[in-house]
Amino acid sequence: MTALTLSGMGLLGAALLAVLPAGRRLAVSRLDLPAIVALVACSVAAAAGGHVALTGVRDDVGAAWDVPFGSFALHLDALAGLFLLPILVVGGLGIVYGREYLETDEHGRGNGAAWCWYYLFIASMALVVLASNAVLFLVAWEAMSVAAFFLVVYESEDPTVRHAGWMFLVAAHIGTACLLAMFAILGRGAETLDFANLQGAAGSGPLAAAVVLLGLAGFGIKAGLVPGHIWLPFAHPAAPSHVSALMSGAMLKVGIYGLLRTFTFLPAVPTWAGAVVLAFGLFSAVYAVLLALAQHDLKRLLAFSSIENVGIIFTGLGIGLIGVAHDAPTVAALGFAGALVHVLNHALFKGLLFLGAGAVQRASGTCELERLGGLMRTMPWTGRSFFVGSAAISGLPPLNGFIGEFLIYSAALVGVASGDRGLAAGMVATIGVLALTGGLAAAVFAKAFGVVFIGLPRTDAAMVEGEPGRWMRWPMGALALACTALGLLPFAALRMVRHATVEASGASLDVTIAGLAPASAALERVALVAGVLLAIVLALVALRARLLASTHTTLAPTWTTAYLAPDPRMQYTASSFAAPLTTLFRRVLRMESTQVALDDYFPGASRYDTRARGLIREPILEPLFRTGARAAIRLRWLQHGRIQLYLMNIAAALLVLLIWKLGL
Amino acid sequence: MLPGAVAHIVLALAAAPLLPAVINRVKGHVAGRRGPPLLQPYYDLGRLLRKGAVYSTTSGWLFRASPVVGLAAAVCALLLVPFGGSRALIAFPGDLILFAYLPALGRFLTILAALDTGSSFEGMGASREATFGALAEPALLLALAALARETDAGSLSALIQPLWSEAFTTGALALVVLAVVFVVENARMPVDDPNTHLELTMIHEVMVLDHSGPDLAFIEYTSALKLWLFGALIVGLAMPRPSQWAGVALAVLGMIALAVATGLVESLVARLRMDAVPQFLLGGTAVAAVALLLGLR
Numbered sequence: 001m002t003a004l005t006l007s008g009m010g011l012l013g014a015a016l017l018a019v020l021p022a023g024r025r026l027a028v029s030r031l032d033l034p035a036i037v038a039l040v041a042c043s044v045a046a047a048a049g050g051h052v053a054l055t056g057v058r059d060d061v062g063a064a065w066d067v068p069f070g071s072f073a074l075h076l077d078a079l080a081g082l083f084l085l086p087i088l089v090v091g092g093l094g095i096v097y098g099r100e101y102l103e104t105d106e107h108g109r110g111n112g113a114a115w116c117w118y119y120l121f122i123a124s125m126a127l128v129v130l131a132s133n134a135v136l137f138l139v140a141w142e143a144m145s146v147a148a149f150f151l152v153v154y155e156s157e158d159p160t161v162r163h164a165g166w167m168f169l170v171a172a173h174i175g176t177a178c179l180l181a182m183f184a185i186l187g188r189g190a191e192t193l194d195f196a197n198l199q200g201a202a203g204s205g206p207l208a209a210a211v212v213l214l215g216l217a218g219f220g221i222k223a224g225l226v227p228g229h230i231w232l233p234f235a236h237p238a239a240p241s242h243v244s245a246l247m248s249g250a251m252l253k254v255g256i257y258g259l260l261r262t263f264t265f266l267p268a269v270p271t272w273a274g275a276v277v278l279a280f281g282l283f284s285a286v287y288a289v290l291l292a293l294a295q296h297d298l299k300r301l302l303a304f305s306s307i308e309n310v311g312i313i314f315t316g317l318g319i320g321l322i323g324v325a326h327d328a329p330t331v332a333a334l335g336f337a338g339a340l341v342h343v344l345n346h347a348l349f350k351g352l353l354f355l356g357a358g359a360v361q362r363a364s365g366t367c368e369l370e371r372l373g374g375l376m377r378t379m380p381w382t383g384r385s386f387f388v389g390s391a392a393i394s395g396l397p398p399l400n401g402f403i404g405e406f407l408i409y410s411a412a413l414v415g416v417a418s419g420d421r422g423l424a425a426g427m428v429a430t431i432g433v434l435a436l437t438g439g440l441a442a443a444v445f446a447k448a449f450g451v452v453f454i455g456l457p458r459t460d461a462a463m464v465e466g467e468p469g470r471w472m473r474w475p476m477g478a479l480a481l482a483c484t485a486l487g488l489l490p491f492a493a494l495r496m497v498r499h500a501t502v503e504a505s506g507a508s509l510d511v512t513i514a515g516l517a518p519a520s521a522a523l524e525r526v527a528l529v530a531g532v533l534l535a536i537v538l539a540l541v542a543l544r545a546r547l548l549a550s551t552h553t554t555l556a557p558t559w560t561t562a563y564l565a566p567d568p569r570m571q572y573t574a575s576s577f578a579a580p581l582t583t584l585f586r587r588v589l590r591m592e593s594t595q596v597a598l599d600d601y602f603p604g605a606s607r608y609d610t611r612a613r614g615l616i617r618e619p620i621l622e623p624l625f626r627t628g629a630r631a632a633i634r635l636r637w638l639q640h641g642r643i644q645l646y647l648m649n650i651a652a653a654l655l656v657l658l659i660w661k662l663g664l
Numbered sequence: 665m666l667p668g669a670v671a672h673i674v675l676a677l678a679a680a681p682l683l684p685a686v687i688n689r690v691k692g693h694v695a696g697r698r699g700p701p702l703l704q705p706y707y708d709l710g711r712l713l714r715k716g717a718v719y720s721t722t723s724g725w726l727f728r729a730s731p732v733v734g735l736a737a738a739v740c741a742l743l744l745v746p747f748g749g750s751r752a753l754i755a756f757p758g759d760l761i762l763f764a765y766l767p768a769l770g771r772f773l774t775i776l777a778a779l780d781t782g783s784s785f786e787g788m789g790a791s792r793e794a795t796f797g798a799l800a801e802p803a804l805l806l807a808l809a810a811l812a813r814e815t816d817a818g819s820l821s822a823l824i825q826p827l828w829s830e831a832f833t834t835g836a837l838a839l840v841v842l843a844v845v846f847v848v849e850n851a852r853m854p855v856d857d858p859n860t861h862l863e864l865t866m867i868h869e870v871m872v873l874d875h876s877g878p879d880l881a882f883i884e885y886t887s888a889l890k891l892w893l894f895g896a897l898i899v900g901l902a903m904p905r906p907s908q909w910a911g912v913a914l915a916v917l918g919m920i921a922l923a924v925a926t927g928l929v930e931s932l933v934a935r936l937r938m939d940a941v942p943q944f945l946l947g948g949t950a951v952a953a954v955a956l957l958l959g960l961r
Contacts, residue, residue, distance in 0.1 A: 376724055396769045397762060409761045416813050421960055428809065428956045432949065435805040439798030442772050446794055450779035456722055518757050525756040529740050536736035540882070544732060547878045551716035558720040558781045559873055572787020580795040584942050
């Protein structure tokens with residue numbers, strides 16, 4: 001804990017130094033003093049968090065804090081330690097990556113403020129995870145949202161970026177409002193809002209139901225659970241790439257952490273809660289992966305894929321909660337462990353993919369899939385890393401994405417085989433939807449990787465100069481390596497989440513270990529098969545090289561049914577690649593197309609655009625917000641724009657509060 | 665059980681190319697020809713392995729890696745499949761998930777290799793393969809989950825059993841679904857026509873148009889192994905197992921019968937229109953869901 005406290009101070013110090021010109025003058029290569037301090041802090045804290053996740057020790061630190069109901073109470077346990085890892089690992093690698101990414105920014109301005117917000121963003125996320133008092137939690141939560149907002153609007157000259165920032169801010173505050181109400185219910189009649197006092201405060205009646213629903217709404221919006229996801233496809237593409245990586249890899253997970261922590265306050269989570277979480281998770285997963293398929297912008301595609309993966313994590317949580325409610329400890333342990341492993345995995349591969357997308361954007365100036373192609377030739381390092389990330393996120397063995405999905409499938413299979421009919425029915429749906437999602441995710445990333453990195457450059461934009469520098473390359477390489485290592489050593493991933501599973505499920509360590517033992521043994525076999533796979537691949541590569549060495553290989557143009565002048569424009573486009581699936585699921589995607597009609601004998605340039613309208617934002621949420629805006633017009637008399645009246649309102653409010661407090 | 669499992673792997677690796685040979689032979693007979701000799705696939709493989717390769721100037725390392733990884737994934741999946749009553753070499757609870765995802769790895773790389781050539785035809789095939797693969801996955805996993813519930817087992821070696829006595833309906837429905845998956849994964853009629861001569865209508869064949877030499881040999885051999893893999897599941901469900909050796913003998917007979925049936929279907933049934941294939945697959949998924957729901961009663 002001391003290490004964590006010192007690291008937190010280090011990050012705050014780095015944030016302060018970043019805005020002082022003096023702090024930036026001291027520099028080793030590209031790393032200035034604040035960056036070095038922040039990197040050291042991230043490494044130390046990540047090591048501490050990892051240690052706690054592995055050993056399961058608990059630690060508390062408290063300090064007086066002169067805020068009503070508040071106390072500066074920090075609580076470190078395996079759950080907190082586990083969630084610190086994505087924040088600090090992706091955050092730390094983002095520092096390295098950002099040194100080059102932001103420097104080559106075309107605006108050429110000083111980035112002190114951006115770095116200040118970045119360090120504050122890391123520190124506030126870590127504080128959210130460690131906070132053990134509701135007031136402190138909410139303060140850190142707000143700081144996190146505000147820091148993220150300023151990072152999203154980094155390129156604020158662009159109106160779409162400002163719009164994205166605004167969406168994010170509104171969504172974040174709707175979420176915070178839900179959380180305020182939730183903590184108010186939890187803390188009724190308590191002297192302080194320390195988490196230790198909140199245990200059991202809500203009982204198990206309608207108040208517990210309100211806590212579950214408010215928590216699901218408030219944390220679901222932050223995590224990007226459908227229908228609270230709408231800010232995400234705007235904010236992720238707008239933010240600088242290392243910030244998108246951190247938001248997607250870590251901030252969404254902080255929402256998941258919050259929900260998990262809230263459930264520990266309830267003496268018994270209502271039996272329906274698991275089913276609700278599972279239903280939202282499954283719907284998010286399959287709905288978002290379909291929308292990802294219909295996207296034309298690489299970072300927007302990745303944003304929808306993040307929603308899909310959050311859906312998979314919620315699926316695991318839902319299974320865990322259902323397992324607890326149905327008294328099936330094996331199902332519960334496997335469900336929670338699968339969700340937690342997927343939290344780690346998603347941070348690794350989505351961080352990697354966003355960093356890769358950033359490299360593509362820097363090199364080519366665009367993220368539009370239809371304008372790219374063949375980048376592997378000039379950017380082999382980025383291409384290979386992106387390939388590893390794409391295969392991992394598609395859940396393919398022998399990479400890490402398979403491990404989390406394997407655990408969630410195992411939980412579902414155990415549930416299907418159980419005699420409990422209600423449990424089994426939910427698990428049938430899980431298997432079907434998860435399998436469909438997995439197949440569709442593979443299609444999404446075959447499209448994303450295939451259209452951007454291989455084939456031929458589709459436009460001049462794709463004729464890129466070359467790789468980014470080593471500051472951007474190495475973080476990608478490190479993440480690709482981590483994805484491979486966790487895939488080859490899956491039992492290590494399971495060991496990592498064992499104690500956090502105990503905290504999340506409320507079961508004892510023995511029960512959890514017993515529940516996970518078969519899966520642990522199974523993962524050893526998975527590792528064995530992965531090893532065999534690699535051995536066979538190596539053997540076949542050697543065989544192929546021998547066979548080809550004795551003959552001759554020739555190069556020729558791609559075979560195009562005897563047509564001899566193939567052209568890059570003849571390649572299949574991203575939209576046509578996805579077309580069979582987007583047509584099949586047209587009722588969900590509600591594709592809209594506009595096209596310039598060809599009406600002349602010698603028509604000029606034509607244009608064809610497609611856009612997925614989806615089921616949530618345009619048909620449901622936009623009318624809702626328009627109605628809200630119309631209703632708000634009636635309150636406009638409060639906002640008259642005269643500062644004297646505002647001051648009078650403030651004075652009046654203070655007076656009323658004073659009278660109330662004095663009990664007059 | 666170990667010798668049995670090793671014997672199955674040796675048998676599968678050696679005899680898998682016979683399956684396409686039988687299919688082609690049957691198709692020849694139905695068409696009034698004699699059909700190619702049974703050893704023709706072996707001659708073809710040997711010839712391709714000795715030949716040099718022609719690579720598209722567009723393609724890179726992925727194009728060259730794809731056949732290797734595809735074959736390795738198929739061999740690994742073979743390690744998980746039981747045959748004629750003998751356990752698989754590697755069996756553990758949940759191995760059916762790995763079994764479903766290993767072919768997906770091969771498919772992912774085949775799709776990328778096709779996109780790597782920059783050819784529109786191959787892109788078309790890749791797009792169709794991605795679509796049908798995504799739709800086949802739920803059918804396969806739901807059918808295996810239904811069997812898992814019936815047999816109360818989590819491993820392929822335990823849940824692939826002749827279910828004619830105790831759970832006839834689930835077994836029969838799972839058999840139907842596995843037949844659908846067999847057709848899709850192996851790109852056979854009525855989903856894909858391996859003999860078509862028009863690139864626009866192909867799925868699997870069009871994706872490997874640019875492969876040649878040893879790479880093509882690997883791909884052909886992988887196709888034969890995949891016939892064996894999914895065939896072994898179907899045969900395991902359908903054929904009785906009076907005793908260990910009789911079980912293996914009946915399973916071998918079953919594989920031959922399956923190949924004959926595939927050849928007959930290919931000769932007598934027309935290919936589905938491309939936009940009817942998803943309905944065929946969703947039908948398979950629905951049957952699998954029904955099998956599971958019946959088990960929940």
